[in-house]
Amino acid sequence: MGRVSQSDHHPRRPRRLLRTAAGLLVLLAVIGYFAAKQDSTGGQGAPHCTVRAAGGGGSYSMTPEQAGNAATIAAVGTGKPMPERAVTIAIATAMQESALRNLNHGDRDSLGLFQQRPSQGWGTPAQIRDPVYSAGIFYDRLKEVRGWARLPLTEAAQQVQLSGFPQAYAKHEPDATLLAAAFTGGAPGTLTCTGPAPRPGSGDPDKVKAELTRVFGDKAAPKLGPPASSAGRSGPTDRTEVTVPATGKNGAVDRQRGWELAHWAVANAAELNLSRVAYDGKAWIAGENKGRWVDKAPGTSGTGDPLSAGPDDVRIFVPR
Incomplete structure (x- = not known):
């Protein structure tokens, strides 16, 4: 087998250099995109909202959609008027049922923030997909629960929802308490939203x-x-x-x-x-x-x- 001369390698070097240069340009473009995106949102990356406990402590981050839904749940509750404890129960329920998203699907015919079912008398699909309506009827059903304000959160929520997982609401209580305080106005300035x-x-x-x-x-x-x-x-x-x-x-x-x-x-x-x-x-x-x-x-x-x-x-x- 003959020896390959050095001149046989020369055509490959420019191609390798071009591929390397192209890769660097792509990398710089990606870095530039994310730097611009971060700058446009106040240095916080993708748009998001955070509620921080007054005086330090815990915090809860969410998308603007989730924050808007939590704020609407609180506003409907105070307008009833219902106390902050009721707002905490409602937000914790929506966190478990939909992760504070206004879903157009669910188990069987369940829909919306609270996964309410038209077939179970919660309203029409259009009504249930309206956060103002769905929050309002949740509070109405909660008020019908005897002694709801004295019940543990998970029990009060379960008596409204009749869920197959009755203990699931409890894990959301600390975060729901934080959000309820902010969105009912009891914790001024604790909400931040980038974008x-x-x-x-x-x-x-x-x-x-x-x-x-x-x-x-x-x-x-x-x-x-x-x-x-x-x-x-x-x-x-x-x-x-x-x-x-x-x-x-x-x-x-x-x-x-x-x-x-x-x-x-x-x-x-x-x-x-x-x-x-x-x-x-x-x-x-x-x-x-x-x-x-x-x-x-x-x-x-x-x-x-x-x-x-x-x-x-x-x-x-x-x-x-």
């Missing part, structure tokens, strides 16, 4: 107002403000404001009610394309500050920020 800033013109103020009324009822009384510009500030410069009064039954300021509304808005910001939520001296700004609440808008000074809010009203801004 890119919405595109200008992507929001619909009338939809935001209608959804607030649907979830919180006519007493929410959301009002549309005139379009406003804030040139030089971060985020979309043109906004339409939806204002919701943070008042209780007697008309006095109710900060817990205000934070319930504010957290609901942040949890649903991705779905409703909100650019900013402001309440009680703090602001949440889409795509900035790693999804955390800040005391004032970045780049502003003093207390004259026209986009800030006091304790009287929750201000929700929609890009236009």
